[in-house]
Amino acid sequence: MTPVSHAVEIRDLHKHFGKLEVLKGIDFTVDAGQVVCVIGPSGSGKSTLLRCVNLLEQPTSGKVLVEGVDLTDPDADLDAARRRVGMVFQQFNLFPHMTVLENVMIAQRRVLKRGRAEAERIAVENLEKVGVADKRGSYPAQLSGGQQQRVAIARALAMNPALMLFDEPTSALDPELVGDVLTVMRKLAEEGMTMLVVTHEMAFARDVADRVVFMDGGVIVEDGPAEQVIGAPRHERTKSFLRRVLDPTHTDV
Numbered sequence: 001m002t003p004v005s006h007a008v009e010i011r012d013l014h015k016h017f018g019k020l021e022v023l024k025g026i027d028f029t030v031d032a033g034q035v036v037c038v039i040g041p042s043g044s045g046k047s048t049l050l051r052c053v054n055l056l057e058q059p060t061s062g063k064v065l066v067e068g069v070d071l072t073d074p075d076a077d078l079d080a081a082r083r084r085v086g087m088v089f090q091q092f093n094l095f096p097h098m099t100v101l102e103n104v105m106i107a108q109r110r111v112l113k114r115g116r117a118e119a120e121r122i123a124v125e126n127l128e129k130v131g132v133a134d135k136r137g138s139y140p141a142q143l144s145g146g147q148q149q150r151v152a153i154a155r156a157l158a159m160n161p162a163l164m165l166f167d168e169p170t171s172a173l174d175p176e177l178v179g180d181v182l183t184v185m186r187k188l189a190e191e192g193m194t195m196l197v198v199t200h201e202m203a204f205a206r207d208v209a210d211r212v213v214f215m216d217g218g219v220i221v222e223d224g225p226a227e228q229v230i231g232a233p234r235h236e237r238t239k240s241f242l243r244r245v246l247d248p249t250h251t252d253v
């Protein structure tokens with residue numbers, strides 16, 4: 001068996017929606033244990049890129065490998081590959097009629113076929129990890145946005161993923177709730193979780209990411225350590241984007 005060198009490997013990825021080419025030849029890798037933050041203006045293709053890694057979108061061409069499994073190979077075990085990838089969205093997507101505990105147990109029970117006691121134990125363990133175990137009997141509507149997002153993170157972690165994708169996990173939150181979610185994400189990073197994070201949180205990207213990828217117009221413009229891409233960008237497009245996000249008087253990103 002060939003050794004798996006990357007948690008994620010993307011080669012010449014293109015994605016069209018009709019005539020609109022949203023991804024125009026993306027190449028990059030994420031190694032196991034790395035945190036890679038993807039930044040860039042609205043509409044640059046960041047979410048579409050993540051959705052191609054999670055099979056929510058089918059690439060038009062190119063390759064997406066997760067732990068060496070080619071998701072574009074019709075013979076690949078796609079269910080198994082999908083289970084290796086956890087995803088946290090901007091919206092928490094919790095079932096409103098289920099308690100927090102049930103929300104974190106349901107996929108474990110249905111997809112992984114875990115028994116009730118085991119699923120509950122793992123759910124509680126992960127709710128403790130994100131600091132909301134005391135809310136296990138509550139319904140999502142009884143929780144703050146930050147607590148709901150932490151439940152969504154616990155739900156993804158309970159599936160024992162090799163890789164976590166985060167798509168602007170704090171952008172739907174009131175500013176005072178953002179910190180708690182970022183703290184959980186920092187902890188996961190410190191524990192060695194492989195993470196691909198689309199974010200507008202530049203401080204998080206600067207402090208936590210092993211690499212920052214700047215996307216614009218469906219291409220990767222810069223890919224490197226945060227101190228380079230955010231601290232000393234080489235390209236005019238990156239500089240202009242960062243001027244806009246780092247200057248609060250600009251809101252057009």
Ligand SMILES: Nc1ncnc2c1ncn2[C@@H]1O[C@H](COP(=O)(O)OP(=O)(O)OP(=O)(O)O)[C@@H](O)[C@H]1O
Nearest residue numbers: 017020022040041042043044045046047048049253
């Ligand atoms: N399912 C779809 N059908 C048609 N067009 C789509 C679809 N999904 C995304 N697009 C278009 O693809 C482009 C890139 O969208 P995407 O959401 O990937 O960008 P983004 O960089 O994540 O933006 P944002 O920061 O605003 O979330 C946009 O022009 C969007 O309208």
